[in-house]
Amino acid sequence: MGFQDLKRLLQLVLIALIIGAGLLPAQDLDRTIEFQFGGRAIVVPRFGPRFEVLPVLELMGAEAGYSPAAGTFIVVWGERSIQFAIDHKMVLIDGTLQEARDAPAASPGGVAVSLTFLDRSLLSPMDHHLEPIPGGYRIVPGARFADPVTVRPAAADFGATTTLLLSLSRPAEVLVEETPAGAVVVRFEDASPQLDSTVPFRSRRVHSLTSRNQTIELALASGVGLLSWHVVEDPPRVIVELGIASPTPTPAPVQVVRRTGPRPIVIDPGHGGDDVGARSADGLMEKDLVLGIAHRLKRVLEARGHPVRLTREDDVHRALTDRTALANRLEARVFISLHANASTVASVSGAETYYMSLDQSSTDAEAAATADLENRAGAASGERSPLDLILWDLAQAEVLNESADLALALQGRLNALLGLRDRGVKQAPFVVLTGATMPAALVEVGFLSNPSQASLLAQPTRQQELAEAIADGVEDFVRR
Amino acid sequence: MSWRVALIALAVVAAVALLAWLLHGGGPQPVQQVLPSEELPTPTPAPEQRIVLLFPGGDGLLHPELRTVPFPKEPHARIRVVMRELLAGPAATPRLAPVIPYEAELNAVFVDSDGNAFIDLTAPPDSLQGSSTELLLAYGVVDSILLNCPTISAVQILFGGHEVGTLTGHLDLSKPLVLNKRFIAAS
Numbered sequence: 207m208g209f210q211d212l213k214r215l216l217q218l219v220l221i222a223l224i225i226g227a228g229l230l231p232a233q234d235l236d237r238t239i240e241f242q243f244g245g246r247a248i249v250v251p252r253f254g255p256r257f258e259v260l261p262v263l264e265l266m267g268a269e270a271g272y273s274p275a276a277g278t279f280i281v282v283w284g285e286r287s288i289q290f291a292i293d294h295k296m297v298l299i300d301g302t303l304q305e306a307r308d309a310p311a312a313s314p315g316g317v318a319v320s321l322t323f324l325d326r327s328l329l330s331p332m333d334h335h336l337e338p339i340p341g342g343y344r345i346v347p348g349a350r351f352a353d354p355v356t357v358r359p360a361a362a363d364f365g366a367t368t369t370l371l372l373s374l375s376r377p378a379e380v381l382v383e384e385t386p387a388g389a390v391v392v393r394f395e396d397a398s399p400q401l402d403s404t405v406p407f408r409s410r411r412v413h414s415l416t417s418r419n420q421t422i423e424l425a426l427a428s429g430v431g432l433l434s435w436h437v438v439e440d441p442p443r444v445i446v447e448l449g450i451a452s453p454t455p456t457p458a459p460v461q462v463v464r465r466t467g468p469r470p471i472v473i474d475p476g477h478g479g480d481d482v483g484a485r486s487a488d489g490l491m492e493k494d495l496v497l498g499i500a501h502r503l504k505r506v507l508e509a510r511g512h513p514v515r516l517t518r519e520d521d522v523h524r525a526l527t528d529r530t531a532l533a534n535r536l537e538a539r540v541f542i543s544l545h546a547n548a549s550t551v552a553s554v555s556g557a558e559t560y561y562m563s564l565d566q567s568s569t570d571a572e573a574a575a576t577a578d579l580e581n582r583a584g585a586a587s588g589e590r591s592p593l594d595l596i597l598w599d600l601a602q603a604e605v606l607n608e609s610a611d612l613a614l615a616l617q618g619r620l621n622a623l624l625g626l627r628d629r630g631v632k633q634a635p636f637v638v639l640t641g642a643t644m645p646a647a648l649v650e651v652g653f654l655s656n657p658s659q660a661s662l663l664a665q666p667t668r669q670q671e672l673a674e675a676i677a678d679g680v681e682d683f684v685r686r
Numbered sequence: 687m688s689w690r691v692a693l694i695a696l697a698v699v700a701a702v703a704l705l706a707w708l709l710h711g712g713g714p715q716p717v718q719q720v721l722p723s724e725e726l727p728t729p730t731p732a733p734e735q736r737i738v739l740l741f742p743g744g745d746g747l748l749h750p751e752l753r754t755v756p757f758p759k760e761p762h763a764r765i766r767v768v769m770r771e772l773l774a775g776p777a778a779t780p781r782l783a784p785v786i787p788y789e790a791e792l793n794a795v796f797v798d799s800d801g802n803a804f805i806d807l808t809a810p811p812d813s814l815q816g817s818s819t820e821l822l823l824a825y826g827v828v829d830s831i832l833l834n835c836p837t838i839s840a841v842q843i844l845f846g847g848h849e850v851g852t853l854t855g856h857l858d859l860s861k862p863l864v865l866n867k868r869f870i871a872a873s
């Protein structure tokens with residue numbers, strides 16, 4: 207007898223011992239699990255979280271067994287071929303690698319897998335799924351993940367943070383988490399995400415997105431981490447806030463705001479500091495007027511039970527993009543930027559409401575401009591490249607109809623207060639509304655360049671009336 | 687006659703011709719094409735065309751003013767005509783205001799291969815204020831150009847040779863703007 211024969215004999219003895227050991231617990235009813243398929247049923251041994259899987263697959267009529275040539279177990283079901291191996295999380299489905307949650311283990315019957323592995327990695331590609339029954343499971347037709355989710359990414363790079371917007375083709379259960387290695391992963395509980403690559407994606411802080419099995423992995427710039435995330439139902443989308451995770455001494459440190467409780471209404475008093483905005487003939491400044499109205503509006507809304515945050519509490523300068531970024535980080539329910547107007551024509555008067563215009567990103571113009579923009583993006587000075595701006599617009603595109611409703615609600619209340627003929631709500635690409643991920647509008651409360659309107663706006667009673675009208679408009683919108 | 691004889695004959699003819707040409711003075715002579723005077727191309731004036739110009743009114747909206755001017759075909763030249771007429775200010779309707787609310791000149795016009803036009807105007811004074819001022823300046827220029835120049839798809843206004851983020855802190859002027867009729871008064 208040669209060495210090879212001896213080795214083979216030892217292997218057989220070992221296998222016999224393992225099978226013998228495995229058969230004993232199989233007698234124990236607590237250590238079995240029943241599977242039903244069609245009118246038939248089978249009881250298989252269970253080893254902790256795993257159970258013998260080959261008999262289950264045979265019950266379904268699939269060809270299943272170990273292939274020494276492939277070094278894997280192979281399941282053949284109609285046209286479909288699934289390969290998996292002991293102690294490996296990778297599953298080959300028709301030649302495409304997928305990662306399972308856990309790995310199969312060696313068992314007396316050949317191989318044991320978890321219920322999750324059977325359901326997600328084996329039955330799902332075979333267009334079946336598990337349904338619990340007393341003492342076991344029924345295998346029923348229909349893949350649990352038959353309907354993949356298409357994910358369209360867009361990013362808005364702000365001064366210190368990035369808002370990543372993932373628009374989903376259908377609602378899905380999602381979990382965003384930071385792995386111990388520092389990677390950020392978007393996990394889909396019940397779906398395989400498919401990234402829509404037809405839209406150009408670029409962000410300073412998110413280098414790439416990769417969909418794998420039930421996750422999307424974000425490759426982030428160094429030092430960038432997860433600040434917060436939330437899911438919005440209608441339309442379904444995931445909003446992820448990313449930024450420098452560890453506090454480092456920078457000229458403009460990131461104000462990491464973690465929202466607790468209900469989503470706030472964010473009010474943005476325009477201008478501030480050196481930027482005084484418009485100014486009336488007798489010296490009333492836009493920055494002071496809108497700050498006063500913002501504080502009044504905050505008090506009115508809070509008295510009515512709405513949490514409110516201001517982008518500036520006093521007379522300080524804030525970059526336009528920081529204001530939008532704060533609203534995004536706070537996951538604001540509504541974002542309203544308050545301004546007072548000025549015209550070179552002194553007779554012009556009235557209050558107006560604006561919302562974002564996506565004219566720049568209309569698809570044909572975008573397609574034509576993309577190549578050029580990509581070239582120019584490299585040479586662009588400052589922190590925003592033209593391509594970033596297109597993507598910012600996409601963030602607002604998702605909620606544009608809601609922004610229109612918000613603007614109409616606000617203007618309706620302002621018209622009622624001021625007895626205005628309807629000047630109509632208008633759209634234009636305002637910097638402060640660009641990249642907002644929530645319904646957003648800009649309100650011009652009146653013209654400081656018009657002397658009679660300026661003196662009216664200077665009155666505290668009128669400021670209170672304006673604050674109450676805007677609060678009414680916000681409530682009209684949120685209670686639709 | 688064999689081919690060989692033919693080739694030699696051809697070479698001799700060529701050599702004689704070359705010799706004659708060299709004796710004649712050599713090198714190319716300037717070609718003087720003298721056309722009869724009535725066939726000389728004279729610059730034809732651009733055909734007259736009615737163009738629409740937008741100027742701010744007392745209601746805070748843009749109002750059209752029609753003007754008939756010689757209007758060339760070439761987009762670049764067209765933009766210059768539109769801008770010249772805009773900068774000249776409103777004429778027919780005295781109640782309208784200038785679209786550029788300060789002393790401004792057109793420094794340059796560029797048109798790229800995607801149909802984006804870039805208009806460089808004199809830098810504005812610091813005193814400009816209000817979103818209305820910004821909106822009417824921007825769309826007065828952008829819409830006037832786009833309504834008269836069908837081959838142009840978007841217009842970016844530069845000031846003093848520089849790209850600006852915004853003029854008074856509201857409108858995004860950092861990229862070309864497309865036609866936005868929302869600020870044009872309904873007739």
Ligand SMILES: [Zn+2]
Pocket residue numbers: 476477483484492545546816817855856
């Ligand atoms: Zn303002």
